[in-house]
Amino acid sequence: KVLQLTLAIIKPDAVAHPLMLEALHQRILDNNFLIVRCKDLAWRRQDSEKFYAEHSGRFFYQRLVEFMSSGSMRAYILAREDAIRHWRELMGPTKVFRARYTSPSSIRAQFGLTDTRNTTHGSDSVESAQREISFFFPDFCVGEWMEKEEPSFRS
Numbered sequence: 001k002v003l004q005l006t007l008a009i010i011k012p013d014a015v016a017h018p019l020m021l022e023a024l025h026q027r028i029l030d031n032n033f034l035i036v037r038c039k040d041l042a043w044r045r046q047d048s049e050k051f052y053a054e055h056s057g058r059f060f061y062q063r064l065v066e067f068m069s070s071g072s073m074r075a076y077i078l079a080r081e082d083a084i085r086h087w088r089e090l091m092g093p094t095k096v097f098r099a100r101y102t103s104p105s106s107i108r109a110q111f112g113l114t115d116t117r118n119t120t121h122g123s124d125s126v127e128s129a130q131r132e133i134s135f136f137f138p139d140f141c142v143g144e145w146m147e148k149e150e151p152s153f154r155s
C-alpha cells in the first residue's frame, strides 16, 4: 500500500468551538491518519480568494471567501494509504443536507451548519493536494520528510 498525503482544513465554524475542534482532531487520529504537519492560522481575504480561485464567479464565492477569512482555522497535512479518498469519505458530501441523508455518520453531516459552513476541507486530487500543501506549508518537502522523519504508518 502506498502512502499518500492530503491537505485537510478544519474551517472557522468548527475551530470557534473548542469541543468540536477536539472531536475532529480525535476523528483524524481514530481513522488511522498520521498527522504530518498541523498549524493554526487565519486568512486575510486575499488568501481566501486565491485558495478558492477555481470557484470565482459561482454564486457562493463571496460568501465562501468571507467565511474562510472570518476566523482561525487549523490546517493539516495528513498521511495514509489512499489519504485523499479516505479523508473526503470521512468528511461526506459538500452539502450538509445531502450529507445528512446519504452519510449520516460523516463529519459534515454531524457538524456542518450550512453548505458553506461545512466544517472541513479536503483536497480532491493528487494535483490539488500538492498545490494545497504548498499553499499552507511552503517549506514542506515530502522527500525530506520521508528521509528525516522515517514515517511508519498504519493502514
Ligand code: DAT
Residues within 6 Å of the ligand: 055, 060, 064, 093, 094, 115, 116, 117, 118, 120, 121, 122, 124
Ligand atoms: P468541497 O469542499 O467538498 O471540495 P467544492 O470544492 O465544490 O466542495 O466547494 C468548495 C467550498 O465552497 C465548499 O466546501 C463550500 C462552498 N460551496 C460549494 N458549493 C456550495 C453551494 N452549493 N452552496 C454554498 N456553498 C458552497
Ligand code: MG
Residues within 6 Å of the ligand: 122, 124
Ligand atoms: Mg473542493
